[in-house]
Amino acid sequence: EAGVAQSPRYKIIEKRQSVAFWCNPISGHATLYWYQQILGQGPKLLIQFQNNGVVDDSQLPKDRFSAERLKGVDSTLKIQPAKLEDSAVYLCASSPAKNIQYFGAGTRLSVL
Amino acid sequence: GESVGLHLPTLSVQEGDNSIINCAYSNSASDYFIWYKQESGKGPQFIIDIRSNMDKRQGQRVTVLLNKTVKHLSLQIAATQPGDSAVYFCAENESNDYKLSFGAGTTVTVRA
Numbered sequence: 473e474a475g476v477a478q479s480p481r482y483k484i485i486e487k488r489q490s491v492a493f494w495c496n497p498i499s500g501h502a503t504l505y506w507y508q509q510i511l512g513q514g515p516k517l518l519i520q521f522q523n524n525g526v527v528d529d530s531q532l533p534k535d536r537f538s539a540e541r542l543k544g545v546d547s548t549l550k551i552q553p554a555k556l557e558d559s560a561v562y563l564c565a566s567s568p569a570k571n572i573q574y575f576g577a578g579t580r581l582s583v584l
Numbered sequence: 585g586e587s588v589g590l591h592l593p594t595l596s597v598q599e600g601d602n603s604i605i606n607c608a609y610s611n612s613a614s615d616y617f618i619w620y621k622q623e624s625g626k627g628p629q630f631i632i633d634i635r636s637n638m639d640k641r642q643g644q645r646v647t648v649l650l651n652k653t654v655k656h657l658s659l660q661i662a663a664t665q666p667g668d669s670a671v672y673f674c675a676e677n678e679s680n681d682y683k684l685s686f687g688a689g690t691t692v693t694v695r696a
Binding site (some may be wrong): 476503508512513514515516520521522527528533537563565567573575576577 | 630683686
């Protein structure tokens with residue numbers, strides 16, 4: 473079974489630029505999550521989708537971050553404009569049901 | 585030998601010895617707990633989980649212990665191997681909530 477796919481693996485941008493990350497979850501997984509993991513910390517949930525609907529985006533900085541999952545499968549996370557403090561690894565996870573989440577390898581973002 | 589104690593951000597273990605990684609949680613309503621392993625450059629990988637109606641669960645070379653009275657969770661790794669070197673995260677959630685809350689993580693280094 474293929475795992476959660478994310479791209480790109482690495483991205484370097486300058487502050488105030490825009491960036492987008494893509495995630496393809498495990499086939500059949502209805503729930504998709506985006507996490508931000510700052511160096512030395514545990515993952516922090518940004519947004520959770522159930523099929524193509526948002527379940528929880530309470531931790532998403534909506535002034536600069538946006539995410540969508542239009543057809544209930546792939547998802548994109550966008551940052552516009554980026555700040556220095558957005559430097560982190562952005563992890564996508566998917567789940568077939570409650571509790572166990574399967575993670576992708578992440579996208580490492582460096583904002584200069 | 586074993587290393588037991590309060591939650592520590594790092595743990596150094598001799599190859600072949602047993603490891604114990606500790607985690608304290610704060611939400612009394614949490615009733616599901618997961619341990620993840622994260623190797624450098626990779627996303628978190630599911631190791632083992634436990635529900636609050638249990639106090640012990642065993643997997644292959646790993647055992648999770650849950651003490652709800654003091655809100656403490658531990659992961660025991662038997663015969664630690666070099667491939668066990670990674671950051672280990674505990675995560676918790678409530679059964680009616682899809683969200684996982686991650687701890688700060690413990691970096692385990694295995695000495696040859």
